[in-house]
Amino acid sequence: MTAAAKELYARDRAAWRRWLEEHHATEDAVWLVFDKGRHRTMSWEDIVQEALCFGWVDSKGGKVSDSQSKLYVSRRKPRSAWSRINKAHVETLTAAGLMTPAGQAAIDEARSNGAWEALDRSDNLEMPAELVEGLDDNPVARRHFEAFPVSSRRIILEWIYSAKRPETRQKRVAETVRLAADDIPANHYRR
Secondary structure (H helix, E strand, C coil), X not given: CHHHCCEEECCCHHHHHHHHHHHCCCCCEEEEEEECHHHCCCCHHHHHHHHXXXXXXXXXXXXXXXXXXXXXXXXXXXXXXXXXXXXXXXXXXXXCCCCCHHHHHHHHHHHHHCCCCCCHHXXXXXXXXXXXXXXXXXXXXXXXHHHCCHXXXXXXXXXXXXXXXXXXXXXXXXXXXXXXXXXXXXXXXXX
């Protein structure tokens, strides 16, 4: 649970890595607090890359103050899907000799249980046949869907592909087509 995780301030990437070296196996999660704006000494990418080296992953962020932000970082669950960006980071980090045994174990687990490839279809914007069919039957929905930003289409496709049951997947396809007809991307926060 995110609320129970403690906050940790890390001034820079080296401090974050030192904390992970000492705590990656004993802590489950942390709200990493870091400076932003002109005082920034660590980027989002720095945080994510170090987390990956130890088998951890980032999720949601938040504001601490005008000069600080925080990012929830936790031990990666075995079936947690790997994004294209994180897989590219892994390649770079491994080549640089920064990957730790804990990070490599998370990668090996993901490769063996299918989590490594779980997002490939949505990352490649491959549409399931039933979505293609639904959009073919509704030209207005198709036009709107194709005009959505790539990031929105990826979010929608990941949501459809992640359905555990066929009936859930079909409901998500139907909702996607119905909302697209009104120029609304499915599975997006709406007020």
